[in-house]
Amino acid sequence: MFHKEGQRIIITAFILVCSVVMLAHYFIGTPWLKLSLQIVALVILILILQFFRNPTRKVIKNFDDILAPVDGKVVVIEEVEETEYFKDRRIQVSIFMSPINVHVTRYPSSGVIKFSKYHPGKYLVAWHPKSSEENERTTIVVNTPKFGDILYRQIAGAAARRIVNYAEVGESVQQGDDAGFIKFGSRVDLFLPLDSVICVKLHQKVIGAKTCIATTKVEKDHED
Incomplete structure (x- = not known):
């Protein structure tokens, strides 16, 4: 589950990462460079996703x-x-x-x-x-x-x-x-x-x- 404050950033990052992965696949001929760019893009997406995570937590409410x-x-x-x-x-x-x-x-x-x-x-x-x-x-x-x-x-x-x-x-x-x-x-x-x-x-x-x-x-x- 992700926090609502990150929705726009996550969607934008997902589109950009997909674009980088696809462009690298079709337009970069050097295998190591293509793979490197794709990995970097995916790592950035993972970091953004983990930053905006919003774990559900059951709270036992206690006034004390x-x-x-x-x-x-x-x-x-x-x-x-x-x-x-x-x-x-x-x-x-x-x-x-x-x-x-x-x-x-x-x-x-x-x-x-x-x-x-x-x-x-x-x-x-x-x-x-x-x-x-x-x-x-x-x-x-x-x-x-x-x-x-x-x-x-x-x-x-x-x-x-x-x-x-x-x-x-x-x-x-x-x-x-x-x-x-x-x-x-x-x-x-x-x-x-x-x-x-x-x-x-x-x-x-x-x-x-x-x-x-x-x-x-x-x-x-x-x-x-």
Whole structure:
């Protein structure tokens, strides 16, 4: 299954690849050159298909957990000052997506969208410390039943040139549902309340709508 944001690119790539394969077959006489061009064209098509893949994931919705909004690797876990919306201290958890990761953004929790804003900006590499504040990005705040307001931010990187955000203020959203797409690599930052119990470690690989990023202290204390 492929994401709808990739449909036009996939169709265009398929037509171009078929054209290259056919033209090479009929108009290039050198066997090794013909085969090389055909293989390169097919590899490019495969890479585009894998980039826009959108695997179906069954989500067990849970108000006590914040799930990973994207696939990738945890690159930041720290207490920071969130300056755009909360203007106070929050726990930031950042997930970096490489070009081979699934790039669908999913809602980390069920709730109501309170804030959704697009910011034009630079295209610094996604792991740059200033990328969260200076790169092209979208900021979304979800009011959740257990965590209160949580914020996630889609951030463009050096290669990512388009962020797609479906969140609209006032909309009720469900944990794990499709929230958008970031084309060609980047990262997503989560900003959570200070009393959140973080369930992941630095450099851990996470799976969107599957891996628990944080849980509530109530649940943690009950387990203890």
